Amino acid sequence: MDLNNYIRDIADFPKKGIIFKDITPLLNNKNSFDYVLGMFKERLVDKKIDQIVGIESRGFILGAPLASTLNCGFVPIRKKGKLPYNVISETYDLEYGKDTLEIHADALAKNNNVVLVDDVLATGGTINASLKLLEAFKVNIVECQFLIEIKKLNGAKKILSKKEKYYSILKY
Numbered sequence: 001m002d003l004n005n006y007i008r009d010i011a012d013f014p015k016k017g018i019i020f021k022d023i024t025p026l027l028n029n030k031n032s033f034d035y036v037l038g039m040f041k042e043r044l045v046d047k048k049i050d051q052i053v054g055i056e057s058r059g060f061i062l063g064a065p066l067a068s069t070l071n072c073g074f075v076p077i078r079k080k081g082k083l084p085y086n087v088i089s090e091t092y093d094l095e096y097g098k099d100t101l102e103i104h105a106d107a108l109a110k111n112n113n114v115v116l117v118d119d120v121l122a123t124g125g126t127i128n129a130s131l132k133l134l135e136a137f138k139v140n141i142v143e144c145q146f147l148i149e150i151k152k153l154n155g156a157k158k159i160l161s162k163k164e165k166y167y168s169i170l171k172y
Helices: 024-028 030-042 058-070 125-135 156-160
Strands: 008-011 019-022 051-055 073-079 087-094 097-104 113-121 140-149 166-171
Touching: 024 030, 030 058, 030 166, 051 058, 051 125, 058 073, 058 113, 087 125, 097 125, 113 125, 125 140, 125 156, 156 166
Parallel strands: 051 073, 051 113, 113 140, 140 166
Antiparallel strands: 008 019, 073 097, 087 097
């Protein structure tokens, strides 16, 4: 299946000069959505995964159904102020500003096998902040998974500098 047919480019969003990769056409199509989830799952079926950690917000859309198919838990990483309990926070730079991510302080246990999921790997700021959050838990990060990678922005360098494995389905 050519997933490129289900990705829509939106020019100058969220600001001038950015070409946003819109995945909503892919999510709207049962076959393409199932295909993506199957590709992610295929890489993990022989591994004991305790939790899928999804990054707000499209990481939730991909991560929660993946967790269900793998029969494991789902943990959200959210933007600042969205979680109602004690949190660990990490502020980072985006390609178009700054943001802060948070995770519940009791979300994971030491040595849990986790997979970190998000829709796009761009500059690596979001994934780097998420990896820093997970360091506090001393978990085993099995893999970071992305639907899309924007290669020219070199976000993978931030993952590889932490010696983590990653997988992207589409590369632009």
